[in-house]
Amino acid sequence: MQKNILELEQKSRWVRRQVLEMISSAGKGHIGGAFSCADILVALYYGGILRFDSTNKESPGRDRFILSKGHSAASLYAVLADLGYFALSELENYQKETSILRGHPDRKIPGIEADTGSLGHGLGIGAGIALGAKMDAKDFITCVLLGDGECCEGSVWEAAMFAGHHKLNNLVAIVDRNGICVTDFLKDCLDLEPLDKKWVSCGWDVVVIDGHSHQELLSVCKQFHNKLGKRPLVVIANTVKGKGVSFMEGNLDWHHSVPRGEDLERAKKELEL
Amino acid sequence: MxxxxxxxxxxxxxxxxxxxxxxxxxxxxxxxxxxxxxxxxxxxxxxxxxxxxxxxxxxxxxxxxxxxxxxxxxxxxxxxxxxxxxxxxxxxxxxxxxxxxxxxxxxxxxxxxxxxxxxxxxxxxxxxxxxxxxxxxxxxxxxxxxxxxxxxxxxxxxxxxxxEKGVLPLIDRQKEKDFSSGIFKVREGSDLTIISGGIMLQEAVKVADELKSHSIKAAVLDLYRIKPLNIELLLNLIDKSKIVVTLEENIIQGGIGTVISEVLAEARGDVFLKRIAIPDQHCFETGSREYMRSLYGLDVDSVVSTILDVFSQ
Missing domain, CATH: 3.40.50.970 (Thiamin diphosphate (ThDP)-binding fold, Pyr/PP domains)
Known part of the structure; x- marks a missing residue:
């Protein structure tokens, strides 16, 4: 299962291409954030980080992954379909009538661990799972992917303080730090900096990496299971919203716009497989 | 139990x-x-x-x-x-x-x-x-x-x-075995049915006792499970009552009165429903619980008076 860096990069490109097809076909979806976290998801699921078995979805020992930034579901759906949680053909039905794939993920979808979409819920749920695992001396990890815009929600910090206080070293948070929320740059509406110090002050270990470098992603994610730390770990993954399609990158227009016409053709070309 | x-x-x-x-x-x-x-x-x-x-x-x-x-x-x-x-x-x-x-x-x-x-x-x-x-x-x-x-x-x-807080009167529950029904008739009465719950149940019983002196026989129901509502049992217990009174310490929108009104509107168009509750307001008055109830017409005397008015119409 574990792939080398080149294969991971190719898989990321494939995921982005699926997302482009899904969103343009559905005429809706959150493309910018789905692109910014694609490499993170690929590293977790294909880089030998998360322990899972798509043929035994409820295996008690599986690692739990929660997409707290639920609006980026399209990328996760592409990954889960590719890994056999449901048919690849289901991606074509994304958000369409009778599809199992809604705009935001829920537990009715195979491979999804928690209902998300309203921001600021996933870290608390993940911390609860991690606490329960510690109570029962289970050795799986819980990994929660947050958006940086999501970190404006107070409930994120309630959960962060709780996890720090209870020293949940079996909990990992990854922040998709693309710097953009729905309509604005975060630095212009609610500057989160110093973001790393905020997590440290809540009792977390912090690593800051390039969230598009599989090399860096793998080197930090491989620590998840080693239990070296005594505290929960947050990975601040610096990313680019819309990553992979040049005219979307870092552009405020592409939170949930749908590429059409020339834009779509250009995006397809840039994500040619 | x-x-x-x-x-x-x-x-x-x-x-x-x-x-x-x-x-x-x-x-x-x-x-x-x-x-x-x-x-x-x-x-x-x-x-x-x-x-x-x-x-x-x-x-x-x-x-x-x-x-x-x-x-x-x-x-x-x-x-x-x-x-x-x-x-x-x-x-x-x-x-x-x-x-x-x-x-x-x-x-x-x-x-x-x-x-x-x-x-x-x-x-x-x-x-x-x-x-x-x-x-x-x-x-x-x-x-x-x-x-x-x-x-x-x-x-x-x-x-x-x-x-709730405090020691509340037990009111005879010996007939109830498993508490799966969600509603319990604590007083029999054929003239009207008072539906209440929580701390107001004891007030409803006092009201029923008081109404006896006015020759009104009031049944009292304890609605201890509000959702899912046991509609079939509720309608059976209301039986032939033409007047139903709900009594609660909640604001009038959305509480027990609303729950009951939804059922009666669909199933018992012949019943007159009187909802006795806190008016649609935040309660900035202050004092004891009993004092506050008296301000909103939720004390026993006020409730009896309201019910007598309903009867006289």
């Missing part, structure tokens, strides 16, 4: 303590809220008791996470803080995922009368009944409170229990 004459909170928490002693998967989370009978839970079962501090939203999410790894979780705070403050977490993390988490709210109605509107539990029924998966329990005394702890423990879907 053995009769108990103790504080309704103690009845609930003592039962929960016994359950938790037997089942290590029972986890109790409190948003920094205590109760006399919780002290021994905290002392004797420390690995099953967590003070979440004043962070209700996180308490709900943590409860959901624990439930996802098969813990039987109870969460606890004052009603506005364990319902309204964390409502979206309850909606998504617990109800949409249909997890067996039990939400305990203390301070139903005007329990915290003089503390002001921030602490009043007068709109929680309206809020919580919007959640499709939830069961809403409204115990009226120690016996029903004890039964509610068992019901919540056994439930695999969300439960909300709105607790």
């Amino acid at each position: 053995k009769a108990l004459n103790k504080d309704i909170r103690d009845a609930f928490f003592d039962q929960l303590y016994s359950i938790a002693q037997q089942d290590k998967n029972v986890i109790f989370l409190t948003a920094d809220m205590g109760a006399f009978s919780l002290a021994k839970f905290k002392k004797d079962l420390p690995s099953q008791f967590i003070n979440m501090a004043v962070a209700e939203q996180n308490m709900v999410s943590i409860a959901a996470g624990l439930s996802l790894v098969d813990k039987n979780v109870f969460i606890y705070s004052i009603i506005p803080f364990t319902t309204l403050r964390c409502y979206e977490q309850i909606k998504i993390d617990i109800c949409a995922m249909n997890l067996g988490v039990s939400i305990i709210g203390i301070g139903a109605g005007l329990s915290y009368a003089s503390d002001g509107p921030t602490h009043h539990g007068t709109s929680d029924i309206a809020l919580m009944r919007l959640l499709p998966e939830i069961t809403i329990l409204n115990p009226s005394n120690a016996v029903t409170a004890q039964a509610c702890a068992q019901i919540a423990y056994k439930s695999t879907s969300p439960v909300y229990i709105r607790l």
